[in-house]
Amino acid sequence: MTQATVEEFEYEALPENASLAASLLAGAFAGVAEHAVMYPVDSIKTRMQILQPTPQAAYSGVINAASRITTTEGARTLWRGVNSVIMGAGPAHALYFAxxxxxxxxxxxxxxGHHPLAAAAAGACATVAHDALMNPFDxxxxxxxxxxxxxxxIVECATKVYRAEGLRAFYVSYPTTLTMTIPFQSIQFSTYEYLRKVLNPxxxxxxxxHIMAGGVAGGVAAAATTPLDVAKTLLQTRGESxxxxxxxxxxxxxxxxxxYQRQGLAGFAKGLQPRVLSHMPSTAIxxxxxEYGKWFLSRDNMDKQPIMI
Known part of the structure; x- marks a missing residue:
């Protein structure tokens, strides 16, 4: 067995003797990077999905929204709430990837070979665990x-929402979130695994x-599940209406x-453009x-083992 063959086999899954903390750390870094980098676009997506926006918050597109928000409210507005994502994304994604x-x-x-059903099923299992932890932060x-x-x-927000609406406010969207994220992650994981093996046999x-496969997988999954995301946004922001x-x-x-009653079929596509624009690079990231974390852990593991020739 050559060194390349050993590295190839070991890289596909994290090494058996890798510590749980190290494995979870790779997922945590990935989650924070994914959500934080594209957060302003996610903010625009949320604003565009509000069912009955105020005249000041009715936007015609991503560029129009970005321009008006930064001009009238300041660029920092696009980052409001990012601390909640950072706090939740680390542990949630660690659990997700593990x-x-x-x-x-x-x-x-x-x-x-290709195993799309196995990847899709694994993605669904990961999503159930991830969303249970992440939903309140979202x-x-x-x-x-x-x-x-x-x-x-975020502390003031959590406290006031809890006092006004109770614990249920943080989980009223959880069934809808799962209805959206299970197909989202199943599509994303199966697409990613397929493209990864096609592009790099x-x-x-x-x-x-990983960048190309991740970007395409994220864009396809985001577009397919936008109608569910519109409903999730309505449920999660209902207390502000x-x-x-x-x-x-x-x-x-x-x-x-x-x-449907308020906006017709077009309402289910609200926020499609910023959703795809945010998920393509964020999923690629x-x-x-x-994958870098997996490779790094595997490389470190290989340095401690004899190489079979």
Whole structure:
């Protein structure tokens, strides 16, 4: 067995003797990098998905939104709530990737050839664990992103939302979030794994492959699940609305019915452009950072083992 073959095999999954902390750290760094870098575009997406925006927050597109927000509210407004994402993304993504690696191995996804169903199933398992931890942080983030938000920080936001709406406010969107993210991650993981193996059949570490495969996978998954994301935004920001029907909206079906009544089919595509624009680079960043972490851990592991020739 050559050194290249050993490195190739060891890289595909994290080395067995890699510490749990090191494995989780790779996922945590990937999550923070993914969400933080493209956060301003995510803020624009949230604003564009609000069902009944104020005249000051009705935007015709991404460029129009960015220009008006920075001009009237200041560029820092686009970063409101980013601390919530950073706090939640680290542990949530650590759990996410640890679950994915374990599930992919269990489902036979690390074998030779293409295994889209194994990758999709592993992605779904990872999503359930990730969203359970991340959902409250996402609610806080979106409450701070909306136009006219009065919260000065994430602690104040969490406290006021809890006092006014109770614990349920942080999880009312969880079923809808899972309905969206399970197909999103299944599409993303299966697309990524397929493209990674097509673009790089050897399986060796190649940053450009991870960037390209991750970007395409993120864009495809984001576009396909935008209607679900519109409903999620409505549920997570409902407490900031003065509309009684929006404030009392309790689930995906009711949210979709309300969106259709107010905006027709076009309402389900609100925020499509910024959603795709944010997910393509952020997913590329996430996968490239995570794959680098896997490669680094595997390389460090190989330095401590005898090489079979």
């Amino acid at each position: 679950t994915y690696e374990h599930a992919k191995q269990a489902f036979g996804g690390n074998g030779s 609610v806080i983030k979106q409450r701070m992103q909306v136009h006219g938000s009065v919260y000065r920080g 050897s399986g060796a570490y190649d940053p450009m492959t 003065k509309d009684i029907r929006i404030r009392n909206c309790n689930g995906l079906v009711e949210a979709w019915r309300l969106i 996430c996968w490239s950072v995570y």
